Amino acid sequence: MTLLERLKVETRPAHDRIESAMKLDRRIASRDEYRNLLARFYGFHGAWERSASAVAPDRIVFESRCKTRLLIRDLLALGLAEDEIIRLPQCDPLMPLPNSAAVLGSMYVVEGSTLGGAVIAREVERNLGFDGQTGCAYFRSYGRDVAVMWRRFGAMLLQASSPETDDAIVAAAQETFRVMHNWLCEAP
Template sequence: MSPANPIRRDGLHARLRAATDPAHRALEAGLDWQARVATLAGYRDLLARLHGFHATWEHAIGAQLADEPFLAPRRRLALLAADLNHLGLPPAAVAALPRPSSVPLLSPAAATGALYVLEGSTLGGQLIGRHIAGLHGLSERGLTYYRAHGPRNGAMWSAFRTRLDAFGDDAEAEATLTGAAVATFAAMRIWLCAPHGVPAAG
C-alpha cells in the first residue's frame, strides 16, 4: 500500500458526499417536504411511502451486510409502523401498504452505499421532526421515525462512518458503494414523489 492510502481513506466520505450531491439535491427538490407535511394527512402519506421504501431496502441491505448486530439498531421500519398506527392507520393497513420492487444489491459494498442514504437521513430528520412537532403538536408518539436514534444520532453516524472507511483503500469497492448510493437516492426520489395516497385513518 502506498503512503497516500490513509489520506484516501480519510477522504472517502467527502468523495461520496460530492458524488451523490446531484442525486441528493434532486430528491430534496422533488420531495418538497415542507409542503408535503403541511397537513397531517400529507405527513401520514409521506410516512406510508417511506414505510414501503424501508420495507424493501432494509431487507436488501440486511441480506448483503449479513451483520444484524450492526444493522438492527439502524432499522426504522418498525418506527414507521408505530407512527402510522398512532396517526390512525391500523396494523393490517400498514402491512398492506405498497412497496417498491426488490433491489439488486449484490455485495456488502453496495449494501453499505444504500445504507449511507438511509443513515444519512437521520441527520436531516432531526430538523424535519422538530418542524412537524411544532406544526401538528406531536411529541414522541407519531415522530419516532424522524427522531431516529435520538440523542445517539451522532454516535450512530460516527460508527457508520467507521464502517464506511473500511472501503477507502479499495477503488473497485468504492465505485460500487458510490454507484449504489446514487441509485438509492434516485430510487427514493422516484418512489416518494410518485402519485400517492393511503387508506383513510380508521
C-alpha cells in the same frame, strides 16, 4: 479524497434533487399528508430492509439501524390499523443489492437521511404537535445520538473502503438516491 468525501461530492446532485422535489413543507402541513409521507417511507424501508439484510456486512449493526419498526409505530399512532399497514405498497422496483459494498453505499443514503430527520422532527412537532410517542418516532430515530450514529457509520464505511469496493459503494448510493426519489417524489 476519502470514501466519505467522494460520496458527499458524487451524490450531491442526487441529494439536492430529492431534497428539492420532496416538497416537505406541504407534506408535513397536515395530518393526512404527513401520514401519506410516512406510508411512502414505510414502503421504501420495508422493501429495502428485507433486501439489504441478506447481504449486510454486519447484521447486528444493520438491524440496529432499521427504521421500519419506527414507521409502524408512527402509522399506528396516526390511526392506521396493523392490517392496513401490512397492505401498504412496497417500493418496487428496488435497486439490486448483490453484496455488502452495495449495502454500505445504500446505507450511506439511508443513514444520511437521519441527519435531516432531526430537523424535520422539529418542524413536525411545531406544525402538527407530534413527538416520538405520538407520530414522529421515525424522524427522531436515534434521538440525541444521531450525530454519534452517523460518525460510527462513517467509520464503518472508511474501514470497508478499498480500491476494489469504493466504486461499488458510490454507485449503490447514487442508485439508492434515484430509487428513493422515484418512490417518494413521484408518488401520488
